[in-house]
Amino acid sequence: MAQAGSILSVHGATVSFDGFKALDGLDFTIAYGELRFLIGPNGAGKTTLLDIITGKTRPDHGEIVFDGRPGAQRWTEHRRVRAGIGRKFQTPAIFPSLTVAENLEAAIGFRDRVLTLLRAASTAERGMIDTTLSQIGLGQRAEVRAGLLSHGEKQWLEIGMLLIQQPKLMLLDEPVAGMTRRERDRTGELLQQIAQDRSVLVVEHDMDFVRRFAHTVTVLHTGKLLCEGPVEAVQSDPRVIEVYLGPGRNQGEKKGVAHAAN
Amino acid sequence: MATQRINIRTAILTWGPLLLLSLLLLLAPLLLSDFRLSMLAKFLTYAIVAVGLDLLWGYSGMLSLGQGLFFALGAYAMGMYLKLEASGSKLPDFMVWSGLDTLPLFWEPFRSPVVAILAAVIIPAVMAGMIGFLVFRSRIQGVYFSIITQALTMIVGLLFVGQQPYTGGTNGITNLSTIFGFALADHHTKVGLYLITVVVLALVYLTGRWIIGSRLGRLLVAMRDDENRVRFLGYNPVLLKTLVFALAGGMAGIAGALFIAQVGIISPSAMGVVLSIEMVVWVALGGRATLIGPIVGAILVNWAKSSLSEGFPNIWQYFLGALFVGVVLLFPDGLAGIVRQVGQSWRARSGARESVALPEPHPS
């Protein structure tokens, strides 16, 4: 196993939309088993980075190496998922007409051949669904139509859909957006639990949440890597304060960062 | 005790309509004249198409306006066999009229009933699979999919009109006499073909039920909700959609084969705009994503159509249009939705009565 290296590295990724560069020669790496937070002002390119990792967008230049395999930028979307990249979207993407349990059931057979999908979920798979339901705290809501869930519950369900697939790398785009304080705490704990067995990349705006749960933070700005390091160091970095607060106001006030980023 | 009674009631609500329908369909040969029985048989072939379209549109969200094409292909495949059987050692009449003196090579295999029956299923299914693969791979969705299926249907229709020596042109394939040696006009043949149609409909319905209960069924509904999400869960929607489209095409093909055996004619008009749109109306009126609804829808709409068009041939089209608009606006879930609402209020009322006597420990 290539445990020593990095699960994902992105080299010189550039994405332009009509001449505007959403990513500009970005280099980015995550190690095996790492929990990494990605921050940056609106439009910094955070979602776009997830888009090129998952294949939603093709980069104009650049290379992606996943789990020791180069050329991943050319793989189809579903191949990347089968290789072990799972993604939670910025707006909760669940299937509203299916029940909570059925949503998990839909996620479970992703490595099966089409005709194998014709059998109903097996006992082992039912067990996995139950385990995941209790892990995401939706055990009592299994038979509810997912469209009727609260915003926070939808976010958890989507995390559950990824979790049941046991990805090697999990990408979470603003998992606590729109959540109440208590829901955030629950999610933070869930996140730490999830990160025990895999690499996780979390995009998050909520600096309070980042401070509580992050170790290493990467800051993105105008499609480039601005800085990277432990939360405390990043928060007091004058460049970070400047991009969040604008030039001329770099007084190094930590609270300001949290405020502006929300 | 109460839950047991509720279970029985749920079972009645889910299986009751089905049992009733099966019973009525099996009794029909004893109750109906040959003429009416053939008419019902025709409606049942439409119901087979409707089940396929329900899998495709109701469950998976792909509104095909081209099911008439696959229906016609199945009917033509079977029709070629029936025509050769009717012509005996001679060349089919329309070929003689168009100046052919030998049977075209591609007609030869259709002397075999086995080939014809297989072709009636496989040709439409493969054709749907190929069209589907190309269309879905280009990520064509929604209304563009509908337009493309409609356009292809019309193109093939025109092709069939233009190739009179090989297809019978505008008249299509008609003047049939026997099937596997039995006279088509004979009472026993009619009853036999009718019963075969009922059995095929039952099999098609059960296939639908099976798929809907499987993990594939979950994914079909998932694709209707959010196809991109399905892709980012690691599935290839192109394959899943192609499979369903081919399946629905195959179902329409079998239906076409049963249709020509009992109605005695297939013409390119089946590949016109009207039939394919009517098929959508059957499904919508019966209730999408219910499988049983579209069956009932196909039978009722066509029954209304033939009773009305016997009496008032001119107003039928307006009636169908008005009915469709009315139902879609007032009852978007069709007949099945109305039945479900009535059933729910029935359950709620008796449930309320029971909970007075015996409060349930876990109200859901």
Ligand SMILES: Nc1ncnc2c1ncn2[C@@H]1O[C@H](COP(=O)(O)OP(=O)(O)OP(=O)(O)O)[C@@H](O)[C@H]1O
């Ligand atoms: N499909 C697209 N077409 C054109 N421009 C795009 C597209 N997707 C993203 N952009 C632009 O690229 C830039 C980066 O967007 P991105 O969504 O990656 O930012 P982000 O860091 O996720 O921001 P936020 O915090 O608001 O989610 C933005 O200016 C955005 O307008």
Ligand SMILES: [Mg+2]
């Ligand atoms: Mg974003």
